[in-house]
Amino acid sequence: MSGELNEKEVGDMAEEDSPAQAEDAQVEVVNDAARRFYEVRYGGESAGLLVYEEVAGQHVLTHTTIRQEYRGRGLAKVLIRRVLDDLEAKGARISIRCPIVDRFIEDNPQYKRLIDSADRHNGGH
Numbered sequence: 001m002s003g004e005l006n007e008k009e010v011g012d013m014a015e016e017d018s019p020a021q022a023e024d025a026q027v028e029v030v031n032d033a034a035r036r037f038y039e040v041r042y043g044g045e046s047a048g049l050l051v052y053e054e055v056a057g058q059h060v061l062t063h064t065t066i067r068q069e070y071r072g073r074g075l076a077k078v079l080i081r082r083v084l085d086d087l088e089a090k091g092a093r094i095s096i097r098c099p100i101v102d103r104f105i106e107d108n109p110q111y112k113r114l115i116d117s118a119d120r121h122n123g124g125h
Contacts, residue, residue: 027075029082038086040066040079047075050083050101058093058116064100080104084111 028041038050048066052059061083066076080101087094093116096102105111 027078029079029086031083031086038079038083040075040082042070042073042075048079050079050098055095058095059087060095060097061101062097064098076100077104081108084114088114 026043029038030041031038036052036054038052039046040048040050046067047070048064050064051062053062054060064076064080066079081104084094084105088111092114094114095116096105105115
C-alpha cells in the first residue's frame with residue numbers, strides 16, 4: 001500500500017460512491033503517529049492509508065491509497081474527512097501534496113482554513 005498513486009488509481013478513488021455508504025458500515029480511522037499515517041479500517045480490516053510527514057510544525061499530507069478490494073465504498077472521503085477533523089481539533093496546520101486530498105478540499109472548502117497560508121501561495125489552496 002505504499003508508493004505513489006498512478007493516474008488510474010487517483011481516478012478510481014475520485015469516482016468513489018458517496019461517503020454515506022462507508023459511514024453506515026463499521027469504519028474506524030486511527031492515527032499511527034510513529035509511522036506517520038492514518039489508517040482506515042473497514043470491518044476490522046485495513047482498507048487504506050493517508051500518509052503524512054511532519055515538517056516545521058505542520059502536517060504535510062503526501063498521499064492517500066485505498067486497497068483495490070475496498071474501493072467504491074466512499075472510504076477515501078471518510079478517511080480524509082476524519083483526518084482533517086482530527087488535525088483541526090489538534091490545531092494543526094497542513095500542507096497538501098496529495099491530489100486526492102487537494103480535490104477533497106476543493107469540494108469541501110470549509111477545510112481550506114487548515115492549509116498553511118505559505119502553502120496557499122506556493123500552489124496549494
